[in-house]
Amino acid sequence: MQDGPARLAEMQLPHATVPTPVFMPVGTVATVKAVPQDVLESLGAQIILGNTYHLYLRPGHERIRQLGGLHRFMSWPRALLTDSGGFQVFSLSKIRKVTEDGVEFRSHLDGSKHFFSPEHSIAVQLALGADILMAFDECTEYPADYARARQSLDLTLRWAQRSKDYFRAHFHEAPWYNEPGPDSQGVTGEAVAGGMWDGEDAPENPAGGAIDTTAEGQTVFGGRYVPVPGKIPSLFGIVQGGMYLDLRRESAERLVEMDFPGYAIGGLSVGEPRHLTREVIESTLEFLPKDRPRYVMGVGYPDEIVEYAALGVDMMDCVLPTRAARHGLLFTSQGRVQIKNKQYADDPGPLDPTCACPVCNRYSRAYLRHLANTGEPLSAVLNTVHNLAFYLDTMERVRDSIKRGSLAGLLAETRRRQAEAETQPGLLESEAS
Amino acid sequence: MQDGPARLAEMQLPHATVPTPVFMPVGTVATVKAVPQDVLESLGAQIILGNTYHLYLRPGHERIRQLGGLHRFMSWPRALLTDSGGFQVFSLSKIRKVTEDGVEFRSHLDGSKHFFSPEHSIAVQLALGADILMAFDECTEYPADYARARQSLDLTLRWAQRSKDYFRAHFHEAPWYNEPGPDSQGVTGEAVAGGMWDGEDAPENPAGGAIDTTAEGQTVFGGRYVPVPGKIPSLFGIVQGGMYLDLRRESAERLVEMDFPGYAIGGLSVGEPRHLTREVIESTLEFLPKDRPRYVMGVGYPDEIVEYAALGVDMMDCVLPTRAARHGLLFTSQGRVQIKNKQYADDPGPLDPTCACPVCNRYSRAYLRHLANTGEPLSAVLNTVHNLAFYLDTMERVRDSIKRGSLAGLLAETRRRQAEAETQPGLLESEAS
Numbered sequence: 001m002q003d004g005p006a007r008l009a010e011m012q013l014p015h016a017t018v019p020t021p022v023f024m025p026v027g028t029v030a031t032v033k034a035v036p037q038d039v040l041e042s043l044g045a046q047i048i049l050g051n052t053y054h055l056y057l058r059p060g061h062e063r064i065r066q067l068g069g070l071h072r073f074m075s076w077p078r079a080l081l082t083d084s085g086g087f088q089v090f091s092l093s094k095i096r097k098v099t100e101d102g103v104e105f106r107s108h109l110d111g112s113k114h115f116f117s118p119e120h121s122i123a124v125q126l127a128l129g130a131d132i133l134m135a136f137d138e139c140t141e142y143p144a145d146y147a148r149a150r151q152s153l154d155l156t157l158r159w160a161q162r163s164k165d166y167f168r169a170h171f172h173e174a175p176w177y178n179e180p181g182p183d184s185q186g187v188t189g190e191a192v193a194g195g196m197w198d199g200e201d202a203p204e205n206p207a208g209g210a211i212d213t214t215a216e217g218q219t220v221f222g223g224r225y226v227p228v229p230g231k232i233p234s235l236f237g238i239v240q241g242g243m244y245l246d247l248r249r250e251s252a253e254r255l256v257e258m259d260f261p262g263y264a265i266g267g268l269s270v271g272e273p274r275h276l277t278r279e280v281i282e283s284t285l286e287f288l289p290k291d292r293p294r295y296v297m298g299v300g301y302p303d304e305i306v307e308y309a310a311l312g313v314d315m316m317d318c319v320l321p322t323r324a325a326r327h328g329l330l331f332t333s334q335g336r337v338q339i340k341n342k343q344y345a346d347d348p349g350p351l352d353p354t355c356a357c358p359v360c361n362r363y364s365r366a367y368l369r370h371l372a373n374t375g376e377p378l379s380a381v382l383n384t385v386h387n388l389a390f391y392l393d394t395m396e397r398v399r400d401s402i403k404r405g406s407l408a409g410l411l412a413e414t415r416r417r418q419a420e421a422e423t424q425p426g427l428l429e430s431e432a433s
Numbered sequence: 434m435q436d437g438p439a440r441l442a443e444m445q446l447p448h449a450t451v452p453t454p455v456f457m458p459v460g461t462v463a464t465v466k467a468v469p470q471d472v473l474e475s476l477g478a479q480i481i482l483g484n485t486y487h488l489y490l491r492p493g494h495e496r497i498r499q500l501g502g503l504h505r506f507m508s509w510p511r512a513l514l515t516d517s518g519g520f521q522v523f524s525l526s527k528i529r530k531v532t533e534d535g536v537e538f539r540s541h542l543d544g545s546k547h548f549f550s551p552e553h554s555i556a557v558q559l560a561l562g563a564d565i566l567m568a569f570d571e572c573t574e575y576p577a578d579y580a581r582a583r584q585s586l587d588l589t590l591r592w593a594q595r596s597k598d599y600f601r602a603h604f605h606e607a608p609w610y611n612e613p614g615p616d617s618q619g620v621t622g623e624a625v626a627g628g629m630w631d632g633e634d635a636p637e638n639p640a641g642g643a644i645d646t647t648a649e650g651q652t653v654f655g656g657r658y659v660p661v662p663g664k665i666p667s668l669f670g671i672v673q674g675g676m677y678l679d680l681r682r683e684s685a686e687r688l689v690e691m692d693f694p695g696y697a698i699g700g701l702s703v704g705e706p707r708h709l710t711r712e713v714i715e716s717t718l719e720f721l722p723k724d725r726p727r728y729v730m731g732v733g734y735p736d737e738i739v740e741y742a743a744l745g746v747d748m749m750d751c752v753l754p755t756r757a758a759r760h761g762l763l764f765t766s767q768g769r770v771q772i773k774n775k776q777y778a779d780d781p782g783p784l785d786p787t788c789a790c791p792v793c794n795r796y797s798r799a800y801l802r803h804l805a806n807t808g809e810p811l812s813a814v815l816n817t818v819h820n821l822a823f824y825l826d827t828m829e830r831v832r833d834s835i836k837r838g839s840l841a842g843l844l845a846e847t848r849r850r851q852a853e854a855e856t857q858p859g860l861l862e863s864e865a866s
Contacts, residue, residue: 029807059803067779362508366496367507367508370462378469381469
């Protein structure tokens with residue numbers, strides 16, 4: 001179901017059916033900072049992120065594999081997406097050396113030397129056992145001149161092919177691969193070799209079309225190749241190309257030729273102005289297939305996630321709600337609240353009167369201000385729970401608006417609210433620890 | 434109901450009926466560190482502590498009073514006990530001056546100058562609106578010579594009388610005093626002037642005896658004066674006297690003459706060897722009335738709380754379970770676990786296989802070790818939830834054993850387990866922030 005370019009759909013992943021557009025909370029090092037897993041479940045999170053770079057360093061992917069994979073390790077039964085580690089290698093490691101083969105880098109923790117190739121990144125992600133893995137990419141810095149952006153894009157495309165080749169040969173190594181799924185008994189590796197959406201080798205292809213439509217009229221990504229939810233991971237490709245729209249187009253087209261089950265737009269939220277982010281997203285989406293999920297990595301503010309969903313983006317993730325929460329910056333239906341401000345010290349009202357989250361239901365602004373002001377650990381817990389609830393609720397409203405064909409109204413309302421709030425730069429960099 | 438000197442009873446407090454013996458988690462600055470209130474409720478905590486000194490400094494007792502009292506401020510509907518502030522004034526403030534009138538001290542936060550008298554301590558506690566308030570005392574340092582301990586004890590007794598006088602004149606100022614209680618409609622200040630157990634002025638005294646016994650044979654403290662739970666706070670006196678048993682006896686006897694509804698043994702856990710703590714408790718209990726709750730402040734390890742309950746102590750509090758949790762020290766039925774240790778890195782089992790807490794139900798030792806090792810905020814949350822569950826469960830087992838007359842067996846078993854664990858000194862000092 002569509003509302004303009006925006007799409008309402010479902011991703012049938014091995015560990016969860018995920019309605020899209022979806023916002024994915026970031027669980028850097030096998031935990032969404034400060035929030036217990038049962039609370040994430042009760043907030044309705046169906047998919048969260050893990051960071052390959054961080055988990056590779058601590059506690060180590062082999063350890064997690066031995067313990068049954070990341071789902072079991074962190075006791076998260078729903079879907080997981082792991083990034084490729086590329087972004088952190090480039091943003092956290094001060095000393096690194098990029099070659100055709102991969103990246104040699106030093107750990108930001110202890111300076112120890114490590115090497116990531118596309119093959120190694122996928123091996124690590126398979127050991128973690130994500131539902132969705134990301135191809136290893138070079139995240140192009142900003143600003144980058146045209147020649148540099150082209151060279152980086154070419155490298156990323158060669159790495160994408162190597163990522164895919166390694167994935168196709170090894171995807172059955174996911175720790176849960178042989179476990180029977182709740183809805184799938186007989187789907188085996190051989191039957192659907194190549195992964196969930198990447199089905200050219202799959203002997204079974206009953207749904208036939210590129211888009212499967214459920215009884216409720218919702219688009220089901222992946223219906224093409226695996227009509228029942230199977231326990232097979234998927235590998236997404238990543239579009240790069242800096243802020244050059246022709247390079248973005250080339251990157252997208254060459255990536256689509258490789259036929260991934262989903263596509264991410266990477267290399268954004270790296271310091272560029274917001275109008276450029278939007279321009280790159282809007283322009284790149286044109287060259288990505290409509291029957292595959294489209295994921296913009298590392299965005300954004302509440303109004304941005306509504307805006308990008310309206311452009312046709314299906315998946316987003318960002319550390320903003322969790323990181324901002326730990327600094328007392330809270331998102332509400334009435335705009336941003338810096339809860340440490342003195343003006344809330346005597347305020348008995350809820351943080352957001354229209355919010356139904358457990359924090360707004362129970363605690364006052366005065367109490368949240370007090371916790372933030374005294375540096376109490378409960379401050380991070382409650383603030384994060386609210387901000388995540390606000391983001392997840394925002395996406396639920398987006399999905400609801402698409403269903404009712406009223407997304408334009410929601411977008412206008414969201415923009416009006418955000419225009420009233422001052423921008424707070426410096427909060428969008430990636431989670432460092 | 435008794436099992437040796439141990440007693441099974443209930444305290445009917447304005448905000449909760451509290452079964453005793455009870456362990457009270459410490460909520461220093463209006464939060465039990467890292468644990469949301471709904472989790473405390475689900476763990477079965479019926480009463481928690483607030484620290485008068487900390488709350489006086491931040492966010493300020495007047496602010497809390499304006500916001501409806503501490504229960505409403507922190508959204509804690511069950512019972513609260515506040516200490517007198519005396520312990521923190523003496524342990525946290527480097528510069529202080531004790532006079533007959535009270536203590537002048539400087540804030541450990543910003544060096545600002547403050548003054549606490551017995552009257553002011555009670556005024557602050559009434560503004561906070563605790564169910565149980567503590568008389569303002571001087572916590573005698575350890576070691577202290579006989580003359581010093583006597584002088585300190587005398588001062589504390591004069592302060593106890595002043596605390597009581599002020600309390601009797603002002604207890605109706607508790608912020609919730611005029612709210613109708615769930616079980617009590619018509620109990621007014623005049624009818625029970627003086628507080629819940631302190632009923633010599635109370636015109637109604639239907640229960641008559643010193644100990645009221647419910648249908649289940651349980652002793653109900655307070656049944657003497659207020660047969661239905663009324664919304665009236667109570668003030669407890671504090672026994673001092675250093676480690677001198679004759680001074681403890683004198684302190685207890687003179688305090689009992691003042692007729693408080695409950696008595697605390699203070700000035701312990703100040704660095705003295707454990708056998709002295711026990712000796713002082715056992716000896717002091719002899720001189721405290723059997724029909725009033727007896728509270729030992731600031732104890733202890735899991736085996737100690739069982740041991741002291743067996744001696745006849747009804748109430749205990751300690752920062753140990755919460756503070757140790759934040760340092761990775763966890764208490765289990767199999768002894769102490771330092772979860773940061775490498776030996777747990779690959780351990781898929783639950784922290785404590787016999788524990789039914791939400792942490793042991795869901796997470797592995799390997800995961801808890803990883804969280805502690807990476808300094809993740811979720812580590813403090815989960816570790817604290819488990820340690821509190823362990824303490825609260827321990828007390829539930831104590832109550833159950835008293836009921837079945839088998840406390841001696843539980844005590845022997847607890848002692849055997851703790852003998853296997855090494856002692857970890859330095860963890861029992863009071864919470865500093």
